[in-house]
Amino acid sequence: MDSQEFAKTIEKQVADFCHALDAKLPAYSYIPLASDEMRIKVMQSRLFNEIRAGEIFGGWLKSTPELDVKKTLAEAVHEEYIHAGYLEQALREKGAVPYDYKPVPAQMAMFNAFEGLTDTVERIAAFPMAGEGVADYLIAKSLKAGTVPGWVTEPYQKIHEDEEEHGNYPFEILVKYATTPEKQERAARAVAMSLVLRRQYFDNLDRWVFENKMY
Ligand SMILES: [Fe+2]
Numbered sequence: 001m002d003s004q005e006f007a008k009t010i011e012k013q014v015a016d017f018c019h020a021l022d023a024k025l026p027a028y029s030y031i032p033l034a035s036d037e038m039r040i041k042v043m044q045s046r047l048f049n050e051i052r053a054g055e056i057f058g059g060w061l062k063s064t065p066e067l068d069v070k071k072t073l074a075e076a077v078h079e080e081y082i083h084a085g086y087l088e089q090a091l092r093e094k095g096a097v098p099y100d101y102k103p104v105p106a107q108m109a110m111f112n113a114f115e116g117l118t119d120t121v122e123r124i125a126a127f128p129m130a131g132e133g134v135a136d137y138l139i140a141k142s143l144k145a146g147t148v149p150g151w152v153t154e155p156y157q158k159i160h161e162d163e164e165e166h167g168n169y170p171f172e173i174l175v176k177y178a179t180t181p182e183k184q185e186r187a188a189r190a191v192a193m194s195l196v197l198r199r200q201y202f203d204n205l206d207r208w209v210f211e212n213k214m215y
């Protein structure tokens with residue numbers, strides 16, 4: 001398959017996953033949450049994600065031979081820690097201890113799985129494209145919902161602007177590098193893995209936020 005066409009099939013797979021979430025939005029989106037206590041828990045979980053995302057992108061640098069991708073990853077590392085700073089500040093202002101949080105098991109599994117990917121195309125498809133694609137879809141929804149309090153939407157407004165600024169770079173990387181059937185097949189499987197694990201993370205986070213269960 002032509003790489004442009006391939007990138008579009010992945011994009012559609014991610015969009016379908018996003019739309020399927022609309023029927024029952026996860027706690028992760030903040031929209032179904034009724035108290036600041038719950039919102040703090042979700043924000044702590046998502047602060048962990050910013051920290052962990054930076055670690056993953058940074059960890060991939062040495063094994064990324066493509067200089068343009070290396071540069072993009074390096075910038076992404078820095079950006080994730082800026083995002084972490086926004087959430088950290090919002091939590092402190094709310095009287096919460098930002099890092100008083102243990103990742104829920106499915107969240108650990110998702111990031112460990114990203115860390116284990118070895119090929120540029122599968123990495124970019126699984127995490128920046130599928131993982132961050134879903135995250136930013138839900139950020140946009142929470143900003144538009146009108147029911148999520150300002151102390152939550154304020155940091156996400158800035159995070160959302162950053163995500164929009166680098167536009168569709170994962171798509172462009174796929175168009176450029178997902179040029180063989182082998183690479184496309186691996187990338188498609190990595191995206192499926194990413195979405196399955198994200199579903200698990202959202203469900204696990206729901207159980208923790210709504211029922212106080214770790215798994
Ligand atoms: Fe990001």
Ligand SMILES: [Fe+2]
Pocket residue numbers: 050053079080083159
């Ligand atoms: Fe981020």
